Amino acid sequence: MVTHLSNASASSPGMSRRSLLRGTLLGALGAAALPSLAACGSDGGSGGSGSTTLRVWHWYNQQEAQWPGLISEYEKQNPGVKVDLRLFGSPDDYSPAIAAAIAAGDPPEIFAPHFSAIEYGQQGISVDLKDALGADFLSQFFDAENEQFSRDGKQYAFGWMAQTFGIFYNPQLLDRAGVAPPETWDDLIASADALRASGVMPLAMQGSPSYGFTDFTAPLITQATDDPTLVLKLDAQEDGASWDSEPVVQAMQKLKDLTDAGVFADGLLAMEGPMAETAFSSGQAAMLYGGSWVPQDLATDAPDFAYAIAPTPAWAPGAKHWCADQAGAALSIANGDRAEQSVDFIKYLFEPERYAGVMNDSNSMPSTKAAADLINNDAMKTMTSWLLEGLGSPHILYGPGAESGVADAAVSVFEGRATPAEAAAAVQAAVEQAGNRG
Amino acid sequence: MVSTAPARRRPRARMQLTGLVFAAPALALFATFVAYPLLRGLYLSFYRWAGYGDPLFVGLDNYRGLASDPIFRRAVIVTAVYTVASTVLQTLIPMAVAILLAQRWRGGVVFRTMIFIPAVVSLTVTGLLWQLALQPNGGFVNELLDSAGLSSWSMVWLGDRNTVVPVIIAVSLWQSLGFFMLIFYAGLQNIDPTLYESGRIDGAGPWRLIRFITIPMLKPVTAIVVTLNLINGLKVYDLIYALTNGGPANSSQSLGTYLYALAFGSINGASAAFGYANAIGVIIMISAAAVLLVLSVLRRTREA
Numbered sequence: 077m078v079t080h081l082s083n084a085s086a087s088s089p090g091m092s093r094r095s096l097l098r099g100t101l102l103g104a105l106g107a108a109a110l111p112s113l114a115a116c117g118s119d120g121g122s123g124g125s126g127s128t129t130l131r132v133w134h135w136y137n138q139q140e141a142q143w144p145g146l147i148s149e150y151e152k153q154n155p156g157v158k159v160d161l162r163l164f165g166s167p168d169d170y171s172p173a174i175a176a177a178i179a180a181g182d183p184p185e186i187f188a189p190h191f192s193a194i195e196y197g198q199q200g201i202s203v204d205l206k207d208a209l210g211a212d213f214l215s216q217f218f219d220a221e222n223e224q225f226s227r228d229g230k231q232y233a234f235g236w237m238a239q240t241f242g243i244f245y246n247p248q249l250l251d252r253a254g255v256a257p258p259e260t261w262d263d264l265i266a267s268a269d270a271l272r273a274s275g276v277m278p279l280a281m282q283g284s285p286s287y288g289f290t291d292f293t294a295p296l297i298t299q300a301t302d303d304p305t306l307v308l309k310l311d312a313q314e315d316g317a318s319w320d321s322e323p324v325v326q327a328m329q330k331l332k333d334l335t336d337a338g339v340f341a342d343g344l345l346a347m348e349g350p351m352a353e354t355a356f357s358s359g360q361a362a363m364l365y366g367g368s369w370v371p372q373d374l375a376t377d378a379p380d381f382a383y384a385i386a387p388t389p390a391w392a393p394g395a396k397h398w399c400a401d402q403a404g405a406a407l408s409i410a411n412g413d414r415a416e417q418s419v420d421f422i423k424y425l426f427e428p429e430r431y432a433g434v435m436n437d438s439n440s441m442p443s444t445k446a447a448a449d450l451i452n453n454d455a456m457k458t459m460t461s462w463l464l465e466g467l468g469s470p471h472i473l474y475g476p477g478a479e480s481g482v483a484d485a486a487v488s489v490f491e492g493r494a495t496p497a498e499a500a501a502a503v504q505a506a507v508e509q510a511g512n513r514g
Numbered sequence: 515m516v517s518t519a520p521a522r523r524r525p526r527a528r529m530q531l532t533g534l535v536f537a538a539p540a541l542a543l544f545a546t547f548v549a550y551p552l553l554r555g556l557y558l559s560f561y562r563w564a565g566y567g568d569p570l571f572v573g574l575d576n577y578r579g580l581a582s583d584p585i586f587r588r589a590v591i592v593t594a595v596y597t598v599a600s601t602v603l604q605t606l607i608p609m610a611v612a613i614l615l616a617q618r619w620r621g622g623v624v625f626r627t628m629i630f631i632p633a634v635v636s637l638t639v640t641g642l643l644w645q646l647a648l649q650p651n652g653g654f655v656n657e658l659l660d661s662a663g664l665s666s667w668s669m670v671w672l673g674d675r676n677t678v679v680p681v682i683i684a685v686s687l688w689q690s691l692g693f694f695m696l697i698f699y700a701g702l703q704n705i706d707p708t709l710y711e712s713g714r715i716d717g718a719g720p721w722r723l724i725r726f727i728t729i730p731m732l733k734p735v736t737a738i739v740v741t742l743n744l745i746n747g748l749k750v751y752d753l754i755y756a757l758t759n760g761g762p763a764n765s766s767q768s769l770g771t772y773l774y775a776l777a778f779g780s781i782n783g784a785s786a787a788f789g790y791a792n793a794i795g796v797i798i799m800i801s802a803a804a805v806l807l808v809l810s811v812l813r814r815t816r817e818a
Contacts, residue, residue, distance in 0.1 A: 171778040175786060179565045191784045192564075199566050277651075284673065285759045287780070343650025345673030345762040351649060360651055474784040480764075480775075487763035491675075512579040513782055513790040 128157050128417055131184035133174060135164040136236055136405045138372050139438045146434065150424050157417060185418045189233050189408040191474055193225045197232025202408035204230040208419050216426070216444045220304075220468040221403045234422075235403030235443030237435070240459045240468065241291060241367045242399055243386045244374075249276050249362040257386040261330055264389055265337040271362050272338060280352040280361035283344035289331075289486035290479050291400055291471050292365060296327035298398045298469035299391040307470040311478050319481070319503035328489050328496035330391075335490050345487065357381045367400070368441040371455040375439050385458050387467070401468030403443055477510025478503075552799070559793040564785040565777075576793035585764050585781075586794070589772040592679055596768060597747025599683045604690050604743050605736060611691065612698035613728060626699070630692030640689045641756020648672050648681065672758050675765040682766060686753055690746075694739050701735030702728070737813060741806065748802045769798050 140163060147159040164170035167190060174190065177183050178201055189196050196202045205214060206229075214222055217234055225233035245257050253274035255267035264279065271278040282288030298304050300323045309317035310324070334340065341347060341361050349366070350373070356364035357378035364370065365388075374381055387397035409418045425431060432450035435442040439453050441460055448460045462468070473479040481503040488494035494502060559576055561569035580586045611629065615622050632640065647654040648671040656668040671681045705728065713723045729736075751770030754760060760767035760775060767775075775781040776791040 168778075175565045175778055191780050192786075193784075195564065195784050196566070201566060284761050286761045286763055341651070343670040343673055346648070346650055346670050347673070348645075351651075355651055476783040476785065476787075477781070478783055480781045484763040487761075491762075509579075509583060510782055512575070512582075513776065513787040 128414060129160050130157060130186060130414060130418055130421055131160045131162065132186045132421075133162045133164070133170070133177075133184040134188035134236070134405070134407065135167055135170045136188070137163055137165070138237070138369065138440050139434055142434045142437055146425065146430075150421060153424070154420075157421075159421065183410040183412075185410050185412065185414045186407055186421065187410065188236075189225075189406060191472075193233035193406060193408055194227045194474070196408060197225075197230060198227065200411055202232050203411050203415050204232065205234060205409065206231050208409055208415060209234070209422065213423065213426075216446055218401075218403075218443060218445065218463050218468070220401055220463070220470075221406070221443055224402050224470070224472070225406060233406040233408045235405065236407050237368075237403065237405040238401070238441045238443040238460065238463060239368050239404050240399050240401050240441070240462050241295070241365065241471070242388055242459055242462070243279075244356060244364040244366055244370055244383050245386060246356070246359065246362050247382070247384050249274070249359065253362065257384070258389045260393055260395075261334065261389045261391065264339055265333060268337045268339045276359065277341040277355065277361040278339045279363045279365055280341040280347065280355040281344070281365035282349040282352050283340075283347045283487075283490075285348075286345075286483035286487050287479055288349065288483075289490070290473060290482045291367070293327055293331060293482055293486045294471040294473065295388060295398050295400045295469040296330050296391075297323050299395070300326040300330075302396060302398075304398065304469050307473075311470070311473045311475040313475060313507065319478075319507060320497075320501040324500040324503065325496045328486065328499045331486055332489050332496055335492075340490070344490070353377065356383075367404075368456065368459045371453060371459075372439040385455055387462060397462070397467055398469040399462050399467050400471035401463060402470055402472045404472060405443075475507060475510075476513065477507045481506030481510070555792045555795050555799075558789050559796045561789045563788045565788050569789065572789065576790045579790060580793055580797070585767060585772060586769075588764055589767045589769045589794075592766060593748060593750065593769045595679055596683060596686075596750055597744060599680075600686050600690075600747050600750075601740060601743040603683065603687050604694055605739050607687065608691055608694035608739070609698045609729075609732065609736070611695045612702055613724060615695070615699060616702045626692075626695070629695055632689045633692035633696075635689070637689060637752040638756045640685065641753050644685045644688075645672065645757055673762055675762065678758055678762070678766045682754055682757055685757065686750075689753070694743075697735055697739055698732060701732050705731045737809070741809060744805050744809070745802055748798055748805070769794055773798070 143161055143163065147161060150159060151157060162184070164173065170188065171190060174183070174187060177187075178196070183196075183201055187202075189202065193202070197204065214231060214234060218238055221235035221238060222231060224235075225231050243258065249271070250257065250267075253267070253270045253276070255270050256263070258264035258267060268278045281292060294307050297307050297310070306317065306323060309315050310319055310321075341352070341355055347355070352361075352364060353366065353370060353373055354377075355361040357374060374383065388399040390397050407422070409415055409422065425434075426444065428444075428446050428450070431444065432442060432447040434440075435447055435456075436450070436452050439456060441456055442448050442451065445464065448464060451457045451460055473482065484506065485494065485499035485502045488502065489496060489499045558569065560571060560573060562572045562575075563569035615626050635643075648656075650656060650668070650670040650673065653671075655671065659665060659667045669677055671677050709727050709731070710723055713727055718726065749770050750768050751774060754766055754768050754771050755774070758766045760771040764772075772781075773791045773794040776787045776794070778786065782790075
């Protein structure tokens with residue numbers, strides 16, 4: 077038995093090694109062939125069957141319930157086209173994925189450009205929409221949004237949802253404290269003591285992550301000057317605009333005045349957006365500074381909660397109620413052989429009744445003027461009216477270091493660690509520092 | 515003899531080829547997922563690149579930029595404090611708990627299981643749970659302090675520059691205690707019981723038994739725990755990201771979270787700073803290698 081086994085072991089290893097080598101080589105060849113085989117069967121392009129897949133990537137989950145119906149109807153109308161929606165949970169989930177897709181040279185056909193709409197366009201990653209969609213089509217969007225995504229006569233993205241910021245307030249809590257919705261920031265400062273005496277925090281907002289402070293501070297700069305282009309110039313560091321200039325100092329001073337008066341909710345620096353909304357809807361805070369997504373959230377999370385909306389307080393009595401606007405939710409079309417079909421899908425989405433229906437069904441703020449007229453939701457109608465009145469003020473900063481620089485400086489003022497002038501100087505220093513990053 | 519003879523006659527080249535075939539899958543994976551990204555990261559650290567278009571060679575500019583970057587300096591401090599504190603706490607406390615649990619007292623198994631449960635929860639979920647618990651308005655921790663009559667101790671734990679890093683370290687300890695305790699516990703099972711018997715015969719009390727038998731015998735395990743903690747500390751990212759996202763105002767920014775914010779966040783505006791972020795990645799890698807080298811040298815010196 078032992079001999080047989082030895083003989084067997086003496087003869088079989090050679091065979092098994094050869095088999096192993098052959099098998100491994102075949103396996104390696106098979107593995108190497110897998111990507112190309114996968115590509116043959118991929119639905120990422122126009123295949124031999126004549127079908128085309130349009131990949132749509134974004135994180136705008138407010139319309140999560142509406143997208144399947146939209147896609148299904150489009151696919152019925154266009155049997156050769158398949159729309160593959162990849163809806164991400166948040167911008168944080170989305171950013172690495174889109175960065176990897178673009179770095180690999182394979183961006184989805186329609187995608188959220190996030191912060192980089194113009195850069196992607198200038199690099200040829202996304203198409204010029206004035207060519208692709210036409211100026212007439214783009215004219216239906218709010219002007220501020222079109223400007224936001226335009227450079228050198230070309231436009232590289234369009235708004236999917238518009239956005240404005242305002243003051244949401246709890247009428248019962250304001251009545252109980254004997255105060256009215258604030259017309260100006262000074263009104264808000266004057267009401268803080270009465271609200272605190274009645275047992276509520278005056279104003280909640282997102283303090284964490286800190287960019288909530290940028291959303292709050294940037295419109296103050298516009299309010300200080302009545303010039304909505306100043307923030308854009310500061311962001312682009314154009315026309316001699318500098319973050320350490322007087323309007324920025326004034327905005328920081330206003331933030332300091334509000335802080336010193338006890339306007340902001342306790343624990344603001346640890347308060348994330350959803351927590352701020354909870355503090356408001358649970359009656360811990362009488363007011364909430366937030367964007368046009370808040371009515372959507374409250375409709376889901378606190379459907380029985382009664383609240384009202386006031387414009388962003390003005391700098392002084394009679395002054396304009398400049399409010400943060402700009403479309404955080406935008407879409408771009410990738411440059412490639414499916415751009416034409418992408419344009420067709422976009423035009424389908426924006427057919428006036430269909431688009432207004434989607435925005436109404438999802439309690440969202442539309443990005444087109446025509447759809448704004450068809451809005452049913454009172455809260456959304458009010459907030460959209462500020463755009464129609466031309467009260468929009470930029471608050472999304474694209475320049476290197478600008479957004480985080482403003483946020484960090486505003487936090488320093490809030491904490492009492494910097495004077496308004498020091499904070500303004502710190503923003504400029506942060507922007508210059510960021511310019512050195514590669 | 516019979517069975518070994520054919521092996522001796524194997525041609526050397528053929529044996530090498532066989533070995534290579536066996537090693538090939540692992541080598542391919544290593545080359546694809548470790549060596550290439552590492553070299554590519556090193557390469558990109560000398561370039562300005564936003565993730566698209568052609569990278570622009572800038573030499574050492576990214577490294578020079580880091581030297582004068584206040585956020586980077588803060589991130590270095592946060593990372594160093596976190597690494598040192600978490601290494602010390604996440605070594606000594608799990609060791610102490612493991613020694614206590616090894617005394618086989620009643621309920622020890624239940625206690626051990628309870629301590630281990632957080633270790634199976636992902637760091638991201640841990641971060642979100644503690645973020646809720648540490649909320650200043652209605653959070654579990656402040657509510658507990660209030661109900662214990664310690665309202666004056668209530669704080670904005672994650673929104674205060676003075677408390678945010680210690681709180682992150684404490685949460686990390688909560689999460690990892692069970693895991694490291696289990697490693698020490700396994701190490702304790704390998705200590706020869708006769709050593710303790712001899713110690714007791716020689717008149718050693720519990721403390722002396724721990725000091726002169728347990729701790730020295732746990733040295734190899736301790737070295738592993740320290741190494742794991744050092745590496746985890748230097749590359750800490752997910753817990754901080756989930757708890758504070760580096761805030762407030764970068765006060766809890768670590769090298770890992772800053773790197774991520776530069777590459778995928780909005781901290782650099784519209785154009786991501788992949789080259790700059792890769793320079794930070796290279797520094798993390800060099801730091802980790804240096805620390806491990808020092809540990810290795812220390813260990814060899816002591817063994818010699």
